Amino acid sequence: MVDVSQHELVPEHTVLDEEVLEDVLSEYDIDRTDLPKIKRTDPALPDEAEIGDVIKIVRNSRTTDQAVVYRLVVD
Numbered sequence: 001m002v003d004v005s006q007h008e009l010v011p012e013h014t015v016l017d018e019e020v021l022e023d024v025l026s027e028y029d030i031d032r033t034d035l036p037k038i039k040r041t042d043p044a045l046p047d048e049a050e051i052g053d054v055i056k057i058v059r060n061s062r063t064t065d066q067a068v069v070y071r072l073v074v075d
Contacts, residue, residue, distance in 0.1 A: 004043040038071035
C-alpha cells in the first residue's frame with residue numbers, strides 16, 4: 001500500500017503543541033473553531049493527529065518562500 005503522506009507533492013503536516021497553538025490563536029485573535037477544517041480521514045494527516053488537534057501545514061509558495069496554514073481536525 002502507498003503512504004500518501006510521504007509523497008513529494010504533499011506538504012509537511014505537523015500537530016501543534018498546545019502552547020504554540022495558544023500563541024497562534026492570540027496572534028490572529030481567533031478561537032480554535034474559527035480555523036478551517038480538515039477531516040481525520042485525510043490521508044496526509046500524521047498518524048498521531050486526533051479530532052480537536054490543530055495541524056500546521058507548510059507549503060511551498062511562488063510568491064513567498066513558504067506559506068503556513070492551520071487546520072482543525074474534525075470527524
